[in-house]
Amino acid sequence: MNEKECSEVFAELMKMLRQREFGWVAQQVEEAIGVRRQLEKNSATVVAKKSLSETGDTESYRKGPHAAYSYTEPYNANEKLGILLSAIEHAVVHPFQMQMHTFSVFGRAKTPLSEVRFVNDDQKAPILVLRESEMKTRIESIRLLSDAISCLRKEL
Amino acid sequence: MPYDPQMLAAIQAAFAPAITPGLALGAASSDIFELYVFSLVIEAAESEGASISFSDFGGSLPTTFTSRTSPGEIWWTSQPYTHALITFPQKPPLEGHLSIYLSGKSRVLHEADISVIHQAEAVACRQNSSSPRSPKALLAIECKHYTSPLPLGLGRAFIGLRSDFSARYCYFVANTDSASISRLLSHNKHEKWEQGLVPVALNVVERLRNSFQDCFKNFKARP
Numbered sequence: 001m002n003e004k005e006c007s008e009v010f011a012e013l014m015k016m017l018r019q020r021e022f023g024w025v026a027q028q029v030e031e032a033i034g035v036r037r038q039l040e041k042n043s044a045t046v047v048a049k050k051s052l053s054e055t056g057d058t059e060s061y062r063k064g065p066h067a068a069y070s071y072t073e074p075y076n077a078n079e080k081l082g083i084l085l086s087a088i089e090h091a092v093v094h095p096f097q098m099q100m101h102t103f104s105v106f107g108r109a110k111t112p113l114s115e116v117r118f119v120n121d122d123q124k125a126p127i128l129v130l131r132e133s134e135m136k137t138r139i140e141s142i143r144l145l146s147d148a149i150s151c152l153r154k155e156l
Numbered sequence: 157m158p159y160d161p162q163m164l165a166a167i168q169a170a171f172a173p174a175i176t177p178g179l180a181l182g183a184a185s186s187d188i189f190e191l192y193v194f195s196l197v198i199e200a201a202e203s204e205g206a207s208i209s210f211s212d213f214g215g216s217l218p219t220t221f222t223s224r225t226s227p228g229e230i231w232w233t234s235q236p237y238t239h240a241l242i243t244f245p246q247k248p249p250l251e252g253h254l255s256i257y258l259s260g261k262s263r264v265l266h267e268a269d270i271s272v273i274h275q276a277e278a279v280a281c282r283q284n285s286s287s288p289r290s291p292k293a294l295l296a297i298e299c300k301h302y303t304s305p306l307p308l309g310l311g312r313a314f315i316g317l318r319s320d321f322s323a324r325y326c327y328f329v330a331n332t333d334s335a336s337i338s339r340l341l342s343h344n345k346h347e348k349w350e351q352g353l354v355p356v357a358l359n360v361v362e363r364l365r366n367s368f369q370d371c372f373k374n375f376k377a378r379p
Contacts, residue, residue, distance in 0.1 A: 001159040009164050016168055020175070025303045032304035038336055087303035088167070090331060090354070092174050095185045097355035098192035099176070105195040106221060108202070109240075110209040115220040118187050119235045127225050128178040128187065141173035148166035155159055 001155045006077035009152070013084055025091045029084050036072035037079075043069045078156050085149050093149070096135070096142045103132040187225055189301035190269050193329055193353070194240075194254055196361065197270060197295065200368035201242045201252075204376065208243075212236040213282065224255040227267035231282045242272065244376055249275040250294060257287045258296060260320030266290075270297040271323075272371075291322040295371050300330040306351070311337035318347065325371040329353055329364065 001009070017026045045064035075083065106113040114133065117126040178184055198208055212218050213233050221238045228237070230253065240252035252272050257265040265287055277292035290296065298317060300310050314328040328341060328349040341347040350364045 005159045009159075012164055013167065016171060020172060028302060028304045031307070035305075035307065083304055086332075088171070090301075090303040091185060092171070092176075092179070094331065094354040094356075095179060095188045096174070096176060098188050101355050102188075102191050102195040105198055106210075108208075109198075110207065111217045111219075113210060113219065113221045113238075116191065117220055117222050118184065118225045119222055120225050121228050121232060121234050128184050130176070130188075138174060138176070141170060145167065145170035145174040148163065148170050152163045152167065155163065 001078070001081075003077040006081045006156070010077065010081045010084055013081075013088070017088075022091060025087050029087050032083060033075055033080055036074050038070055038072050040068050040070050042066045082153065082156055085153055089146070089149055093142055093146050096138065099130055099135060103130075103135070107132070183225060185303075186299070186301040187223065189331055190254055190299045191221075191223060192355075193297060193299050193364075194252065194270050196365050197252055197272065197297070197368050198240055198242070200365050201244075201250075201272075201372050203365075203369050204244070204372040206242045206244050206250075206372065209241045210238050211241050212238055227255045227257060229285070230256045230278060230288060231285045239278075241275070244372070247376060250375075251275050251278045253278075258290045258293055258321070258323075259287045260290055260317075261322055262320050264320060266317055266320065268293070268296045268321075269299040271295060289322075290320075293321075293323040294375055295325045295327075295368065296321055296323040297327045297329055300328070302330065302332045304332065306330055306332055306334035306337055308334065308336045308340070310334075311340045314341070314349075315344075315347070325368075327364075327367075 014026045014029070017023060043066060045067050046061040047064035049060045049062055102116070103114065114131065116130040118128040119126045202208060210218055210221065212222070213236065216236070218236060218238050222236050224237060242250040242252055250272050252270070254270060256268060256271060258268045258271060260266050271288070271293050272295040273288045273293045277288045281288050298314050300306060310330070311328070311334070318326050326348060328347070330351045331353050333351045338351060341349045348367065350360060352360050353364060355361065
């Protein structure tokens with residue numbers, strides 16, 4: 001995919017996330033892209049000449065030995081799309097796999113549990129209920145999404 | 157190979173049916189991640205020979221696991237919060253908790269996303285309406301779930317938290333990676349951390365579970 005195609009797909013997927021109330025994912029992606037990528041390079045240091053004057057004249061410095069310096073650079077369009085695809089996996093695909101694993105562990109206990117309720121201390125109604133029985137219906141959908149993301153990632 | 161627009165359409169079509177109802181809330185995926193790490197702790201204890209059961213404040217055996225969405229005190233009874241009972245033969249029983257406050261060396265209360273504490277401490281705190289002391293915690297875990305590379309501030313905050321916790325096994329566990337945080341935490345050999353923890357990263361999952369197992373192995377070995 002060229003840079004223009006990557007940018008277009010990036011914009012479409014960001015729009016999809018916001019429309020589906022996954023704006024928090026889009027926001028985390030934007031923040032991560034804004035922080036830029038940290039890299040390292042070997043650059044020359046400068047050392048002061050013995051004759052450095054009190055005025056700190058820059059001409060009184062000379063090149064010193066090389067040392068590792070950190071710096072940042074922006075992500076390109078291809079990398080931005082890669083970050084976004086990973087974000088969708090982290091928001092939808094991996095949580096599903098985590099739930100599957102958790103229920104398999106809870107099911108082995110002396111008192112097996114097949115439902116999880118997330119509650120807030122000052123609210124009676126649960127904020128989120130996960131049921132093992134309902135997960136099976138989404139296995140195929142998760143596989144389709146995961147495959148579609150993998151397909152697109154191969155083109156990056 | 158030219159880009160096929162059908163690839164974008166395939167993601168758009170598959171997205172909605174794949175969503176866990178309620179997952180649109182960002183906090184929900186963090187809660188699921190904490191529960192997942194909790195399940196790895198339980199697996200590690202099982203592998204070391206523990207028997208596992210679940211209980212709530214009053215000692216009832218629940219049929220549903222009730223978990224907190226925000227940190228709370230171990231002694232709160234407004235909801236039937238569930239904890240794990242971890243029992244090794246010939247050893248004092250332990251309890252595994254999610255999102256409770258632990259008291260640090262400074263006596264400041266900190267949230268421990270996951271903790272394993274001595275049951276005697278848990279019982280005392282439930283009776284006295286107080287927070288467990290971090291030296292009585294076998295294990296304390298800070299969990300971070302992000303959909304993109306972790307902000308460096310999370311690593312810095314963990315170092316501060318770690319300095320006030322006395323738990324021997326204190327972990328920073330995240331689902332995504334950050335080279336800066338890895339570098340920051342690896343700089344101190346005493347920091348225990350794992351990043352990129354997702355179920356498909358088998359090597360990462362195995363390494364973390366083994367580390368938890370090591371914690372239980374040492375607990376069993378101590379007189």
